[in-house]
Amino acid sequence: MLDNLAIQSDADHVLLINTGNNFRPGDEPERRRAAVMFKTFSLMGVDCLALSEREFVFGAAFLRELAAKSSVPLICANLKDTGSQASYFMPYLRLKRAGKSILVTSVVDPSRASLLQPQGLKVSDPVASLRKLQKDISHDFLIVVMQTNRATADKWLSKVSGVDVVILGQQRGVQAKAEKLHGAQLLYNCNRGKTVSALEVSLLTGGKSCKAPENFLLRANDFSEDVQIASLIKDFELWLHDYHDKRRNKTRIASTSTSATADQKPPKGGLPAIFQQLIERNKKNSVVFVTGPKNCAKCHQQKFDVWKKSRHARAMATLEKKHRENDPHCYRCHVTGIVGAKNMDLRDGEQNIFARLIASTHQPNVRCEACHGTGLRHAANPDQAGKMMIPDARVCQQCHTPDTDPDFSFKKKKELICQ
DSSP, rough: HHHHHHHOOOOOOOOOOOOOOOOOOSSHHHHHHHHHHHHHHHHHHEEEEHHHHHGTOHHHHHHHHHHHHHHSSSSSSSEETTTOOOSBBEEEEEETTTEEEEEEEEEEOGGHHHHHHHHHEOOOOOOHHHHHHHHOOOOOEEEEEESSSSSHHHHHHHHHHOOOOETTTTTOEOOOOOETTEEEEEEEESSSSSSSOOOOOOTTTEEEEEEOEEEEEOOOTSOOOOOHHHHHHHHHHHHHHHHHHHHHHHHHOOSSSSOOOTTOOTTTSSSOHHHOOOOHHHHHOOOOOOHHHHHHTTTTTTHHHHHHTTTTHHHHHHHHTTTTTTOGGGGGHHETTOOOOOOOOOOOOOGSSSSOOOOOEEEEEHHHHHHHHHHHHHHHHHHHHHOOOOOHHHHTTTSSSSOOOOOOOOHHHHHHHHO
8 A cells, every 4th residue: 555655656755654652562472563563664665763652662672672673763852762872763864855855753742751761761851852953954844743642732832833744643543634733734643553644745836735634544455465564474473373372381280170181272163272171170169150152042042043153153263263262362352251351461470361260161252141241140030130231332342443343333243143
């Protein structure tokens, strides 16, 4: 898609900025994911990356290593690494586009300094930093990425003149119309990487003009994949599968209630053997809260038949196709009883999710009670227990999020499930 934009507009007229906030905290898989991201930025031809505090979640040293292997300049005007001999990011980037000098910079919010200071990073006043650049660096056009929200950006811009375009790195949502703040064209696109926002700028003799931003929704089937980037992602996914598989096999469970071993492969469409062991081991302490689809089918055969043909009934199988059946991050939406466990601690040792005590009975796939709630009382005495919960859009959106299912429509999907 980016290649198409460059061809349509002429590469000499295109400036591609990554607005930061790329990384999320986590364990080794997240560090690997971050490294893969940096490689893809180079392959995509990103001109610069506007730093935010999120790029430092794994420490300044880690980011320094990534920067050393990347061709993409990292920029920030009001951030300094006091512990680094050689700076691995620049206060600004000045480059030529269509014969004009374009100055690009970014600033982070000092209110987030407490997250950066322990790493030897110093955050200075963004207004003073921008004023200095304005005065010292000659340019025809100034673009500033502000790692803050709209209200704070408004305050900063009221004290800094001459900014042509301001990009809000942390303003949620996607912009639908042209907007300005203190004379600066406003642009934001913080929707979990689901779209690319493009702003067409005309630098005419004696003036500048900007059209309303265009937002390109990134759908996998709409664009031909880049072979190199696809290979990087495939290698990462295979590594991730092996990573979780090895952790599962390393978890030793002293159990006499089952003959399964940790080295067994998970049954097709079922939970990994190690998970089954944990359930068996903790049955005495378990809170059994599910009655299971077969019991539901005794009174609701038609609903059961519809469910059995749905993707909900094959939720674990979809993970197997993607080699993710051993990834605990996926269980909350592919295993009944885990939804809501948003903050899974995936550290090694006793904190490993595979080694935790299971306090309730979990079952593979998205079963009846994943959406309707526990059915034990209802199954035992329907008249006394009353009707089961009827799920609304909010229930579905716990798993069908903008990240996992951007095209999800409750109205359309409801018709498929509720027949």
